[in-house]
Amino acid sequence: MANEKVDVVIVGAGASGSTYAAVLAMAGKKVVVLEQGPDWQLSDLISSDFWGRRVKPAGAPFLLEGKNPVSYGYQGGWGVGGAALHYFANFPRLLPNDFRIKSEHNRAHDWPISYQDVAPYYDKVARDIGVSGDAKAEEIWRPAGDAYPMPPMKTFRNGEIWLKGFESVGIRMVPAAVGMNSTEYKGRPACIYDGWCHVGCPIGALANPLVTYLGDARKAGAEVRPWSNVTRVLTNAQGTKVTGVEYYDQKKERQVQEASVVVLAAWAAQNPRLLLNSSTDKHPKGLANTNGLVGKYMMTHFSSGTLAIFDENVENHMGTTGAQYMSYERYGKTAHKGAFGSSFIVAGTALKTSDLGGFANARLDLFGPELAAFMKRAARGFSRIGAFGEEMPNIENRIELAGDKDEFGMPLGRIIHSYDDDVPKLWEANFAEGLAVAKAAGAKEMWSGRGNIPTIHLMGGTIMGTGAENSVVNSYGQTHEIPNLYMAGPGIFSTSGASNPTYTIFALSLRGAEQLATKWSTVAG
């Protein structure tokens, strides 16, 4: 079934798709957003780790392979709002050194833009959706910019207790920048610090898409169609332009949505899967993939968690799932001797009992009466800190189409991901420093959160660069091969940095969307 042609169809209603939808709808474009899952409302966001799982995928259309398979289910989103419906809203930004690793260290590749190109969009996003923090304090590590629109969030003992330890090893901690309201902002209430951010904030104090850009987009006339599974991007006979997308609706019926511009904002994994599945005789390897780079350079973060029990009640149920304090003190690519890559440090997070991040998992070796005893101790005195680490892009970490197909006949994807030798070195260096911090902070028990090296966040697959010889898209997300086809989201990151990615996703999406709106006639033809 064909629908009325629109100006732009956006695939995915998460952070990046919502930003594009808002900018383009407010620019007067007719916008349709297709989202594969339900149309979640704030009232669906029950404060419960059980019910919080509902907003995550149930059986990703990906086979997770390699030595370090990506953690798709925990990271991913399902339904309107995407993963940003349940994200922690930590809003660190990338730093200038992230954009020129090749130039400065002869490693990986440079971004085609600099920090200064993105900085105005960080500031604009902060004003648009609300960010709390202390920009001045951060400026010991980065160029000056605008102040955040809200002061820092409250802190609690579970965060404050670490400060003495950090100071002892020379790590300066500053108030964490977060996409949450420390005060009422634009009609949205201030946070009440009950620690349920990770299952979705139903009061709108946390800047999820429903209460920010997607809400703006809807007000400006954008249409959001839930339960719409996109399977292919369609092209004209010459293969020079995209003409729309094919999708299956809630009744499993095939639909076509024609559009002048297509924006894929379906996350770093699904965007390449869609491009690869959209091959034609003019694009036999998939769209935008003449150079074979679609699906390549998949990246994740890893975290070195230091866990501790203190001999006092740290009220670990209080606060937010995001951090209270953060530091770029080890963000230099060679900050740790013998290791390579940035580390981004956080402290102070509200904890729940169950789910992956719950404190029952802080000692996975314990079960039976020993676990029961630990739970009692942990309920009073447990806290943790973490250092996110940067993975260098590796062309072998990739997405391919698999032989198996989903219910719509679309091949599943294979995400193949293995860490290289740099990663364990950085992981270990951060563990060692974390234990030193815990000891100096006066922890009664302390240990490293070991096990398999975690895979956190997902980036790459359609990376940006200076041209088709090294990348899939330009710095705006526009594909080098097909000018009216855009990629949005963390897939366009050239490198991963070590900062939580969503602030940068918003900033790059805003930059790309504004460019598209400005150059509309050239792009849409």
Added chain:
Amino acid sequence: MDQMERRAFMKGAGSGVLAFTVGGLEVLLTPGAARAQGIPFRTLTAAQAATLEALGETLVPGARQAGISHFVDQQISIPAEEALLEARILNVRPPYANFYRAALGAVDRASAALNGGRGFAQLGESEQRSLVDSMRQNKVEGWQGPAGPFVYLLLRSDAVDVVYGTMEGYAGLGIPYMPHIAPTKRW
């Protein structure tokens, strides 16, 4: 969500219970209450449910009474996209019943091989602990099925859920639950 689906979703969430079938009628109960009332299993066999109960209790004391088998049975009997299981987070491929059947079968096979043909539920407490500890460390010789450490992780998570993930579980630890939108009874 459309209105009809939202009502169905909120019915469970709002009342803090799950839907069980009794005499052909749908009733809303906590898993613990379902166990206490002897609600029949829909997907698990009696033997599988007994193994799961014994395993859950070994992993997290209190899981038996909290109704771990009824919880898992109800959850693997509904569409995967409605499920609230940790399996969803840990990338288990639906239908989730397949994983549980394979995991419980592996535990019972290992138990029988090591303990003269006795299934896990028939073992003494120390024998159960010993097997679980070996499974956790992937040290069960001849183990057949999903990897032992992963079975440990997932079933331990289920047991943690029913014992510590509920409002009752928080109260037992003295932790204020502090919901934005309260699951009004136990979830």
